Amino acid sequence: MNSTKANTPARPQQKVAPDSERRLLQIKDTRVWYTTVAGEAKVVDGVNVTINRNEVFGLAGESGCGKSTLVEGVLRLIKSPGYIKSGQALFTYPKDGNAGETTVNLFELGLGEIRPLRWQHIAYVPQGAMNSLNPVMRISDQITDAILEHGNSTKADATKNMLHRLEMVGLPPSVARMYPHELSGGMKQRVTIAAAVTLRPELLIADEPTTALDVNVQRVILQELLDIRKELNLTIVYVSHDMAVHAELADRLGIMYAGAMMEVGTTSQIFKDPLHPYTQGLIRSIPDISKERVRVEGIPGLAPSPLAWPTGCRFHPRCQFAKDVCRRVEPLLTETKPGRQVACHIYTDAWNEKSPGGTVQ
Amino acid sequence: MLKRHPIFAYYLRKLITYVFTIWGAFTITFFLFRLLPSNPVDAWVKTLERQYAVQQSSSVANTAAYYKEQFGLNGTLGEQYVRYMYQVFVKGNLGPSFVNYPDPVQTLIMKRLPWTIGLLGTSVILSWVAGIVIGLLAGWFRETRFSGAITNIAISLSQIPAYLIALLLVLVVGYGLKWLPTRGAWDAQYSIGFTLPFILSVLQHAILPATAIVIVSVAGWILTTRSLIITLLGEDYLLYAEAKGLKPWNIMRRYALRNIMLPQATGLALTLGAVMNGQLLIELLFVYPGLGDLLNLAINVYDFNTVLGVILISIVSVMTASLLIDLALPLIDPRIRTQIQST
Ligand SMILES: Nc1ncnc2c1ncn2[C@@H]1O[C@H](COP(=O)(O)OP(=O)(O)OP(=O)(O)O)[C@@H](O)[C@H]1O
Ligand code: SF4
Ligand SMILES: [Mg+2]
Numbered sequence: 001m002n003s004t005k006a007n008t009p010a011r012p013q014q015k016v017a018p019d020s021e022r023r024l025l026q027i028k029d030t031r032v033w034y035t036t037v038a039g040e041a042k043v044v045d046g047v048n049v050t051i052n053r054n055e056v057f058g059l060a061g062e063s064g065c066g067k068s069t070l071v072e073g074v075l076r077l078i079k080s081p082g083y084i085k086s087g088q089a090l091f092t093y094p095k096d097g098n099a100g101e102t103t104v105n106l107f108e109l110g111l112g113e114i115r116p117l118r119w120q121h122i123a124y125v126p127q128g129a130m131n132s133l134n135p136v137m138r139i140s141d142q143i144t145d146a147i148l149e150h151g152n153s154t155k156a157d158a159t160k161n162m163l164h165r166l167e168m169v170g171l172p173p174s175v176a177r178m179y180p181h182e183l184s185g186g187m188k189q190r191v192t193i194a195a196a197v198t199l200r201p202e203l204l205i206a207d208e209p210t211t212a213l214d215v216n217v218q219r220v221i222l223q224e225l226l227d228i229r230k231e232l233n234l235t236i237v238y239v240s241h242d243m244a245v246h247a248e249l250a251d252r253l254g255i256m257y258a259g260a261m262m263e264v265g266t267t268s269q270i271f272k273d274p275l276h277p278y279t280q281g282l283i284r285s286i287p288d289i290s291k292e293r294v295r296v297e298g299i300p301g302l303a304p305s306p307l308a309w310p311t312g313c314r315f316h317p318r319c320q321f322a323k324d325v326c327r328r329v330e331p332l333l334t335e336t337k338p339g340r341q342v343a344c345h346i347y348t349d350a351w352n353e354k355s356p357g358g359t360v361q
Numbered sequence: 362m363l364k365r366h367p368i369f370a371y372y373l374r375k376l377i378t379y380v381f382t383i384w385g386a387f388t389i390t391f392f393l394f395r396l397l398p399s400n401p402v403d404a405w406v407k408t409l410e411r412q413y414a415v416q417q418s419s420s421v422a423n424t425a426a427y428y429k430e431q432f433g434l435n436g437t438l439g440e441q442y443v444r445y446m447y448q449v450f451v452k453g454n455l456g457p458s459f460v461n462y463p464d465p466v467q468t469l470i471m472k473r474l475p476w477t478i479g480l481l482g483t484s485v486i487l488s489w490v491a492g493i494v495i496g497l498l499a500g501w502f503r504e505t506r507f508s509g510a511i512t513n514i515a516i517s518l519s520q521i522p523a524y525l526i527a528l529l530l531v532l533v534v535g536y537g538l539k540w541l542p543t544r545g546a547w548d549a550q551y552s553i554g555f556t557l558p559f560i561l562s563v564l565q566h567a568i569l570p571a572t573a574i575v576i577v578s579v580a581g582w583i584l585t586t587r588s589l590i591i592t593l594l595g596e597d598y599l600l601y602a603e604a605k606g607l608k609p610w611n612i613m614r615r616y617a618l619r620n621i622m623l624p625q626a627t628g629l630a631l632t633l634g635a636v637m638n639g640q641l642l643i644e645l646l647f648v649y650p651g652l653g654d655l656l657n658l659a660i661n662v663y664d665f666n667t668v669l670g671v672i673l674i675s676i677v678s679v680m681t682a683s684l685l686i687d688l689a690l691p692l693i694d695p696r697i698r699t700q701i702q703s704t
Contacts, residue, residue: 077600080504118606126604131597134616135696136623145615146605179695195605 023092024203024235025051025074030087030107032066032073034306041306043069045259047087048333051203051237056229058250058267059239060282064303066259067239068127071205074106075124076114093121093202120150123196127207127239129189133180140176143195150199165194168231169224186217193225200232207239222249243286247271252339255279258304258314261333264341275342277319313345321346368691371701379684386676387669391445394665395438401459401663402428431457432666449673459664460655466670469655474674476546477651480567481640484574489629491575492582493621499583500590501613512587518580527573527646534569542566544648570647574640578632585628589621623694630686633679 032044044066051057059067072078074089089106106114118124126132133142140162147158163173169190180188189209196204206225210218222245229236238249246253246267253270255263255278263276274280281299301318304310313331316322325345333343345351399407402425409421429435433445433456448454455466499508499515535543542548546566551559593599593616602612644653652671659667691698 075604077604079600115606115608118604120606124601124604126597126601128597132601134598134602134620136620136694137615145607145611149605149607149611179699181696181699192601 022052023050023090024053025092025237026088026090027051027070027074028088028090030070030073030089031085032069032078033083033085035081035083036307038307042085042309043082043259043306044073045306045309047256047259047261049254049261049264051235052252053202053235054233055251056226056236056238056249058246058253059237059256060243060246060253061241061256061262062282062299062303063241065256066306067241067256068207070256071124071207071237071239075118075122075205076106076109076111077124091117091122091203093117116150119146119196119201120199121201122203122205123199123201125189125192125196125204125206125209127209128212129192129209130185130212132192133188135180137179138176139178139180139183139191143176143191143198146195147198161198162194165198166191168197168228169194170220186213186221189213189221190224193221193228197228197232197234201234203235203237204229205237205239208241209238210245211240211242218245225249243282247286255282258309259306260314260343261341262315262343264333265339269340275336275340275347276315276344277321277346278315281318313343323351325350367702368698371691372688375684375687379680383676383680387673388442390669390672391442392438394663394668395441397663399663400429400434401432401665402434404663405459431463432459434665445669455670455673456666458659458667458670459662460658460667466666469667470652470670470674473650473652473655476649477640477644477653480570480644480649480651481574483567484571485578485629485633487571488575488579489582489625492579493586493618493625495579496583496586497590497613497618497621500587500594501617503587503591503594508587511583515580515583515587518576519584521577523573523577524642524646526576527570527643530569530573531646541569543569546650566647566649570643570649573643573646581632582625582628586621586625589624590617593617593620623690626693627686627690630679630683633682 027047027049030044030047031042034041034043047066047070049057059070061067069078069082073084078084084107087107090103091106092101092103094100095102104117106117109117133139140159143162143165144155144158147153147161148155153161159176163176166173166175171187171190171194175183175187175191183191189212193206193209196206209225210221213221225236226249228234238246240246250267252264252266254261255270255276257278263270263274263279265275270279271283274283278299285298299318304314304317310317310327311330312328313319313322313326316326319326323345329345331343331345331348333341334347335341336347405428406421406425426435433441433448435441436444445456448456455470457463458466458469461469495511499511502508531543534540542565546563547553547559548562548566551562553559599612599616602616607615640651641653641656643649644651645657648654652674656668656671658664659671691701
């Protein structure tokens with residue numbers, strides 16, 4: 001796949017103009033750090049991204065780039081020695097039923113204030129559903145306890161709700177009476193999806209919900225997720241390192257690398273015309289299932305350590321286009337056109353001035 | 362049948378283990394004591410000889426032989442063993458005691474058992490509950506100064522032997538401050554009965570020995586509960602519970618407490634034996650009329666029947682407690698149930 005600036009205009013443009021009406025979650029300059037003996041691990045280090053209503057936003061990037069940490073930060077689930085260093089997460093939601101919408105900064109809320117937002121407005125499908133269910137509680141209790149905690153539904157209503165959601169993800173009612181160890185991995189994953197939509201949240205954050213599953217189960221669950229999304233009008237942030245899954249599911253994509261957002265665009269933009277050299281590498285590494293046993297071209301080099309990100313552009317040690325400016329100056333995430341952003345010096349005017357003739361490709 | 366009902370096989374296995382362990386432990390104790398260089402009758406004769414200068418005579422020998430027969434000390438070791446086992450397990454008779462001849466051992470034990478069970482049961486349950494509650498809080502708020510202080514205190518306490526704490530209590534609270542009685546189980550001025558003064562006196566007498574046991578055993582429960590909770594807090598399902606927006610109090614109750622109950626209930630049964638040993642010393646120090654005190658009396662005069670009776674009671678109660686836990690586990694823990702069913 002050739003990625004050049006030259007063929008950018010040839011791609012069909014999609015209308016993705018960010019419009020404040022459509023904004024659901026706006027993450028600004030967010031940093032989530034961990035204190036370690038070796039210094040601060042800057043696992044998430046300056047992320048900017050906006051999630052729009054009713055979209056599936058795919059959060060992509062290699063393992064360890066900070067995807068989970070970012071969403072756990074938004075959910076306020078970061079535990080010591082981790083902490084939210086700085087930033088904003090502006091979330092817009094109907095606070096008291098239909099009495100209009102409120103925007104809050106999730107990072108500023110006290111834990112008592114964030115608690116009522118959880119599950120009712122922001123639900124979570126955790127990475128590793130295998131261990132997310134309490135081994136000594138029945139499935140039914142683990143779904144209804146959240147329903148009963150929020151609002152004032154009766155036990156009978158909660159049970160009805162629970163069984164309905166189980167049905168939505170294709171699980172028989174008998175599952176409700178079971179314990180987690182009696183379920184397969186795929187069934188547990190379905191349980192966490194069913195549980196997450198019981199209160200019809202505005203935002204569903206799903207962290208690698210299918211990564212541990214075999215391809216067939218993965219397919220079925222993705223389809224169920226899409227169906228649920230349509231039925232309930234959900235906005236989904238879908239976290240995965242698997243670009244093939246994103247291609248099937250996501251409307252828009254954010255590509256993370258080394259704790260920062262490298263590129264944002266619609267899924268078709270990203271796949272047809274990846275701008276960032278890292279994105280280009282990611283897409284090249286997707287195994288082609290139409291050919292058997294193709295050798296997958298990975299991105300050469302190792303992921304850097306959050307204890308000391310490379311200076312300038314974090315990707316420069318692995319980038320084939322890196323120039324002097326890349327080692328010195330950190331490129332900012334800038335808009336190349338509405339809804340399309342990239343953090344790379346190649347797309348700044350300074351690039352060609354400094355190296356006339358264009359070294360790109 | 363056995364193959365089709367793994368739970369039944371599991372129960373059967375546990376039951377067989379139970380019977381054999383009791384039998385084995387009891388047999389070992391039997392022979393250990395018979396191998397001692399003396400026995401109650403010989404020791405008694407020797408004492409008589411020393412105290413009253415009684416000469417070896419045929420009448421003394423006859424009397425000794427008579428009592429040896431009474432205590433089952435005649436014949437070979439094998440004969441004694443078979444006779445004794447038959448008498449205990451078939452006829453349900455522990456034989457006459459020597460310390461209080463001719464009362465049968467079971468009468469003596471029944472008189473003292475309530476005191477031991479009362480003191481031990483109350484203090485063990487008290488320290489178990491208190492230890493779990495304190496340990497739960499110390500683990501939950503693990504980064505606070507409260508938790509650090511509690512942990513340090515508990516670690517220090519767990520290093521101090523029980524008798525030292527008991528001695529300290531006796532000296533300081535009993536003799537020094539004279540707040541509480543330190544000897545016996547009730548004040549001799551009241552006769553035993555279901556009367557208020559007697560009950561109050563019993564409670565008053567139980568405070569110091571019970572405190573000694575609680576102080577010593579609570580530290581262990583605090584430390585184990587705290588570390589169980591800290592491990593639990595790292596579990597994905599606790600983070601998930603928080604993500605669901607459950608109130609911290611509900612997470613603590615429905616997730617944390619519930620999940621540590623299994624190991625802690627098992628632990629309670631397992632430590633019962635150790636607690637019994639500690640109880641013995643405590644009873645000695647406080648002259649408490651329980652089984653520990655009786656065992657002490659009996660050992661001093663080689664009263665095999667009483668010693669074996671007390672030990673049998675201890676073995677049976679500890680083993681029964683752990684058997685009950687084993688039998689209850691599959692009912693409480695769904696994982697164990699499945700594990701058993703799949704083997
Ligand atoms: N307590 C901690 N102290 C220091 N670093 C930590 C700590 N916890 C996590 N990290 C770092 O955070 C990074 C992992 O981030 P995260 O789990 O968000 O990545 P991810 O993109 O979700 O990866 P994956 O695809 O494997 O889920 C790792 O580099 C890890 O070293
Ligand atoms: S800024 Fe430079 S090093 Fe970084 S991705 Fe762009 S070209 Fe490569
Ligand atoms: Mg992750």
